[in-house]
Amino acid sequence: MADLATGAPSSFTEPLARRVLAEAVDRADLPRGPVELIRIGSNAVFRIAGDLIARVASPSAPLATAEKQIRVARWLAAERFPVTRAVDVEQPVEFGSCAVTFWESVAPGTTYAPIGDVAAVIRRLHQLPTPDGLDLPEIEPFGPAGADLPDFPGLAPDDACFLQERIEWAREAFPRLPFELPYGAIHGDANVGNVLVDTAGHPVLIDLDSFATGPREWDLIQTALFATRLGWHSRSEYADFVRVYGYDVTQWSGFECLADMREIAMTSWLSKKATESQATAREAGRRISDIRNGAPRTDWGAY
Template sequence: MSSAAALTESTAYGVLAKACEQVGADPTGAKLVRLGSNAVYRLAEPVIVRVSRDVDTVENVTRQVQVARWLEQAGYPATRALDVDQPVDIDGHVATFWVSVAETAEYAPIQQVADLIRQLHDLDPPSDFVLPAAQPFADLDSRLSVLANLDESDADFLRELIGELRSRYETLDFPLAPGVIHGDANVGNVILSRDGEPVLIDLDDFAIGPREWDLVQTALFYERFGWHTEDEYRTFVEVYGFDIMSWPGYRILAGYREISMTLWLAGKAGADEEAAAEVRKRVESIRSGGSRRDWAPF
């Protein structure tokens, strides 16, 4: 494990300044966009800088840069890694530099989301580096420590449900051929460029796995959360060419996604009472089979 200092606004800016010096960028006037799992800065020039929490993520961060450069070579519309020697390791944190797509995040229409996912699934895997195999439950297992922030009964319920979903997942017969997947494909990860063209962002979870993983969130957002209309979902299905909700395994993947979203929020619950209350509400709706329409976005 690394001995990197905690990622605060102060330490993140220190890493930013040193990383910019190393690659020849100018941190003057940099604006902190977000401080979460990463610190994200927007430079005065059209560049986004991401500073990771610690150097233990260097393998994943390196792969993100490799994926971006592979997609650029393929002519695929995704976020571009700046043409500098990166990632940059500074004081136990990893910084990466990205070409800014736009000044504000405007999400693409659903037909463009579906088209970009379809185009991605048409690509052959890269030849000069290896994408990992998708291991969704290994990812959940790595986050189970956040259950310590929950009531014991809620934590026990989620552990048991994860075990049930894992068993059922292992028996699934996926109708689509496996291949390159984004791993977190949804409308929130397709934004419009300054020219109004759709661009895929957030390359953290690229893998080789069942393509159904890139379809389930759009279905879930429509069917359970009401974040997409029926017309929008039907457009998504028509453009992509497959309706995941017609497959019996959909409910297992949807259940997984609900738990994944809840575990992410549980990580904030220890220090944020609003997040803790939202987690309790989510767990109760999963336990009772109640509506998810009142889940608040975080």
């Protein structure tokens, strides 16, 4: 699940990603083998040769983002932090304006960690001192001030205009929120979907695309949003998350505003993909209607 208001363009397709991956595998001198698409969104994620994971970034994604992922993964591995391990090759590999990174597979299948383990991983991450030279960007969930607003060709014009207006609002309001927790290294897209269980039963943090420096509340807001608005976590699960992490972001004065922003980020990312299928377009339209009208969000689908 990606989180930023900008996402992969609709021209980023599986055939394109497979062509890029084939070249990158050869350049990295990695074994060829069966290639299985796991998912495609902001990245195309493949399982290759059974025990490796390849992430092919879209042509619009900066090479610097892939380079950052490798730096962060190697820093966290040196700290014995439970993070996805970058394969020991020279990477990222760039081909056709796409950056490709290679990772050790966490497990043969996909099992998400219990919510208490998710909280423990986030808490431990937030306790780590950030080393000099890691060169993390400042988080800008909606892009820098003055940047062009994303287009949404798959939406009805009034929905696209509404979403652009909300992105502009969030871009201006986010830096002014009265954050309570210290600034520091954050995952940037922390949620249960990005903490997997490895073959030994331990939680492992994945998906380092959005890693940045910023307010720690940003790493807590998705779990709170999933529990309070979307119904994707139960009350008892959220209580466990708060107990383990040690802070309840829903009690912070800026919670409702930040939750609104997170909804916009989630919906904007999905809306960029509205041209891909009628189901995606319907889901994006439903979300925009619910946000616009203040309707319940409990029927939102997970993407």
